[in-house]
Amino acid sequence: MIPSRSLFPTLALGLLAAPAVAQDGAVAVRAGKVITGPGQVIENGTVVVQNGRIVAVGGADLEVPFDVLLHEHPDAVLFAGFLEAHSSNGMDRPNENVPVAPFLDVADSIDPVSFFYENELRGGVTGIGIIPGNNTVIGGMGRVVAPHGMTVEHMSLGDGMGMKIAIGPRFGWSRSAQLAELREAEEALVDALRRKGQELLDQQAAEDDAAAAGDEPADSAGDGDAQDDAGGFVRFGDDYPGKALISEEDLDDGQRGLVHILNGDVRLWLSCPTATDVAHGMRWASERGLEKVVYVVSADAHKAADMLAEANAMVALVGGLEAVEIDPVSGKEERTFAPTVFAEKGITFSIGSEKGRMGPDRLGYQAALCMREGMSRADAMALVTANPAKLWGMEGQVGTLVEGALGNFTLMSGDPLAADSQVLHVFVRGNHVYDRSKDERLQRLLEGRNQ
Structure with a gap:
């Protein structure tokens, strides 16, 4: 030593x-x-x-x-130090049972004494993006933490990592069921917002009538919580009566989380494991004008590299670095090293570790594999230092x-x-x-x- x-x-x-x-x-x-x-x-x-x-x-x-x-x-x-851009480890559970859970925050689930953090510290990691897993539809808010501390507050490096939505289907679901559930959640939100807008208009009209009659106005002092009671919270989508009156305080936790996503207020981590998922995810984000998006992909998504590069998208590559396919004619195994494909297209991306495999469970090993496949040392180091910081919106702060x-x-x-x-x-x-x-x-x- x-x-x-x-x-x-x-x-x-x-x-x-x-x-x-x-x-x-x-x-x-x-x-x-x-x-x-x-x-x-x-x-x-x-x-x-x-x-x-x-x-x-x-x-x-x-x-x-x-x-x-x-x-x-x-x-x-x-x-x-190494930075793990995206992980669902270190929590009491990576996903809740309910598929639509925008009210979740990993701050409530992180276990500071988990051996996961001890092992990451032992591996030289100084920052981890903890976010709900991909076996969900809308997963909740993530957080960037250091692998050290007795409380979540002590561990936190930043609470603005963003929220998770999964385009790739949950275990046992089809992609059509996954996207239908996402559309249904969005439609239910818009319906609730329209009703809330009309309710606030009616309330305002009643208050105006009372004031005209000389009645004392009700006390409008805030309730002292963390939510903003100013109108104009909802900015996405079409206009409708009373929309401008809706405040953050008028909504429940789940509704607030979805509005933050659709407003573009928070960074969106869109789980799109395959190239087909990437196509669906990019269309979904583009239709809503969402720009702060990180695409969470597997190596199989290398086929969507041109599409990601054209959109100037940021990518978190999770799991194995190689895509393995069997040629239907020859029966031979074909391997594609996804990081070199993304690098050649000029995509800003990070790589992650593979827990449970000795070697790939360390970020330094994964970056070294990228060097072996032809990437420069500087580019390989960026994948596990500077690039995760960019994906978090924390460049210049960590990495x-x-x-x-x-x-x-x-x-x-x-x-x-x-x-x-x-x-x-x-x-x-x-x-x-x-x-x-x-x-x-x-x-x-x-x-x-x-x-």
């Missing part, structure tokens, strides 16, 4: 030790190599974090404030080491994409949250292997 030399002694931090409320740390780390972004390297670089954010990045001569502790790792590589970004980074013993490199330390918001030498579970595994 690479030794750490500090100017002053520090208290040892355990693998999962965390305060109940997020604390922004201050630290300076000097490493033999600092990768500030894909293809951008500083030899003997230094990163300084104060109040949880990076305040300076430079070489070995960068001045470190007198009250910031300096850690030196001359043989290590420091980078922003990069620049002034103003969150103080999240990982130190490794060597090349982040090399199979024999080890994760030594992980920092989140400037806090030292992982130390390989103090990872008791890992040490017991290694001791067993060495016996």
Whole structure:
């Protein structure tokens, strides 16, 4: 393990030790190599974090404030850590039983003490997009978290990840049933909004009549909750009587979630596993004028690469990186490496890990496969660092080491994409949250292997 030399002694931090409320740390780390972004390297670089954010990045001569502790790792590589763009792990369940659940928020389901987060931290991951799974129709709101913390609030890096809608059918459903359920939910919402608009018009007319008769107006003070009581909340679709009067407070949680989607207020994660699903999903989004869309696809969707590129779409590639088909004539197996297809078309996309498979369960391994298939190192690194940040709308905040970004980074013993490199330390918001030498579970595994 690479030794750490500090100017002053520090208290040892355990693998999962965390305060109940997020604390922004201050630290300076000097490493033999600092990768500030894909293809951008500083030899003997230094990163300084104060109040949880990076305040300076430079070489070995960068001045470190007198009250910031300096850690030196001359043989290590420091980078922003791996980012998992899309995951349904780390919750008490990935999907609810009801197919239409826009009222859900993963903040209510995330389990901070799940072993999933411990393993991600051990793998050098500094950010994960947690969002309801694809076995749904309308799944609810996602959240970007760090794999460390005792509460959801402490883990959260951003609560604006967006909402999930699945175009690909649920288990046991046909695509026609899936799309019919989606249309039915939308039609039911519009019908409810029309009735609410007319109700508000009638209420307004009654209040005007009462005022004309000299009656005292009812108290219109807000009820003190988080919902906005101003009209004009609904902006999508055709006009109808009373539409401009509808406020966020007039609707229930499920209706609010759907309105946010159709208004284009939130980023939409559209699950479209196959090329056919992509075609349906793009048509559905285009008809509603939705632009902030991330298409969640499998490798089989490589056949829709031209369509995605033409629309300048963003893509989260989940699961395996290869599409496997059997030629109907020859019977031979044909393999297509989807990342190279997307890269050649100029699509902004991320790749994910495959849990349950040793090797592919690590993002660095997946990126290394992309290099093996001809992608440049910078492009491969972007798939697991900068690009997930773009998909989240958090570019400049995570996945990069620049002034103003969150103080999240990982130190490794060597090349982040090399199979024999080890994760030594992980920092989140400037806090030292992982130390390989103090990872008791890992040490017991290694001791067993060495016996």
